[in-house]
Amino acid sequence: MTQTSYDAADTYDVAVIGGGAAGLNAAIILGQARRSVVVFDNGAPRNAAADHMNGFLSRDRMNPAELLAIGRDEVRKYGGEFHDGTVVAVEWDEDSRGNGFAITLAGGARISVRKVLVATGLTDRLPDELSAFGERWGRDVLHCPYCHGYDVRDQPLGVIAKSVEFAMHQAPMIRQWSDDVVLFLHRIEDLSAEDREKLAALNISIVEGEVAAPVLEDDRLVGVQLADGRTVARSAIFVGGAVTMDPNDSILRSFGAATAATMMGEFVTVDMMGATSVSGIFAAGNVVDPSAQVIMAAAAGAKAGAGINMALTADDLEAALALRGSISA
Template identity: 45%
Template sequence: MSSVTSASLPYRQTSLRIRRTVPHSDGMRETYDVVVVGGGPAGLNGALMLARSRRSVLVVDAGEPRNAPAEAVHGLFAHDGTPPAELLAKGRAEVERYGGHLTTGSVVGVTPGFTVTLADGRQVGARRLLVTTGLTDVLPEIEGLRERWGRDAVHCPYCHGWEIRDRAIGILATSPMGLHQAMMFRQLSDDVTLFTAEPPSAEQAAELSARGIRVVPGEVEALEIADDRITGVRLKDGTVVPLDAVVVGTRLKARVGFLEPLGLKAVPHPGGFGEHIPAAPDGQTDVPGVWVAGNVTDLMAQVGASASAGALAGARINGDLIAEETRQAVLAATS
């Protein structure tokens, strides 16, 4: 990624004195310093940093968080076990406490400059954009998987591992993560089985055997479910293997189709796990004025890391706006 400095950014010159604050009928202004697209941990923490810096900020959120199926957020300092909806509600209240605005909606387009268009036809201007729309888990076609997703069909040992500890766990090698997941969940249970259509290499087989991980060849066709829980998996040849929980690697796809008019498209992640928007460590993209944070750029980021990335991006955006306003002030003073 190219390195871009604040002084070189060819932004539309929008000074503070001409910033319009005329509200839409729903209370939204016509333009904001920053529009944050996505109201998860990254977006809300970025908006919090900006609102506390006295920036006008709007958070547009579709209300479709990735972790909605989960009962609780885990591994987050001082908030472990908090239901996702409760955590987001607290975050929204904090943003509003400092004057930030929030609206429910889906962004369907962004034009250079920036004008943000929502699915219901509303439009709002922005001097900068922070995109934190997260990603979609594209699940493999396995009967019953979506029904149990986020409960006893999981993907992350740190998000859900403790909750399925000591159970009979099946690792469905539907992605390059299969072997890695088998090793990670073996830390949490003595009863781990890897289901794979491709036999492991000699080295991999030795590692799996040494760790006591059983390998079952074949593809899983369906989950066996009874009494609102997984009881096993059924292979395509009809074989049923009893289990208590399954681990599945998904294809991770950033939700960024609306950015294409700006020349920003999701590209394959170097790890082969899906698609993301590349960015500098502070979230700045190759398109001047557009920052990203959270899973839209870091596919493996958990809630805490996403929130931290959003805070950093928010701070950098504020600094970038200050640099622009300083240049404008100097020009005005010397003209």
């Protein structure tokens, strides 16, 4: 990625922080609206471990990195700029009379922007006792059935969850892709007789006991070892119900953006056009929606881009009216 040098005089309409599908699609919309845009990206997308995407119209099975490369070229076509430096602070810009933001980069460079889009995604974290499974992340240790289910169809599959709620959410869903599904209870101790009956009705087996580690052969998963030494043969494991999804939302939280509790944790809330509760700050993608696949994140970015342009247009109109009034006076 080409890095650009900035000085205190640099001003843009919009800073997009995060160059994944959401951020890039927003930048394209804004570029086409003839807004000046700078995109900051650390080059570490959530789906970096995956070798292809599923469920993206016209881009099905495309490598995620290829999609981002195409997106960057499209952003540049409309005048967007990129910077791979780290954003260390976003603050109200006192010189803009509360209508803009100052962004400080590692190294001390600062730029001024009128609006900010945060599209920094989230970080998936497995519990410490399952950390060994993280080494297989995106290969045969998976989190999203819509992202990976078709790729492991008709194989012996397993589900590991951290609660009954997550177990009963994901195990029946995984059953859609295979008739050989095992739910590892791991540390779940309160699975009811009613829930067991539901799983039995779907021919989902239940394995009691704590999970210890993945079993590998020739760099592929072949089973799950339990703490008591037993091994259960499996070729892929879904752990979406075991991970903690931590939104990378420190920028949003620093401004006191409103949040709401979800099944996946507490996330900053946005309206239908991506606006947060903080004037001038928008958000899109996994940073506010943990369930968004790539195509959903891209769509959210497009809506946020349109929302930001509408906000800028309203500001432009207000400024024009004020100027007209001062000239008339």
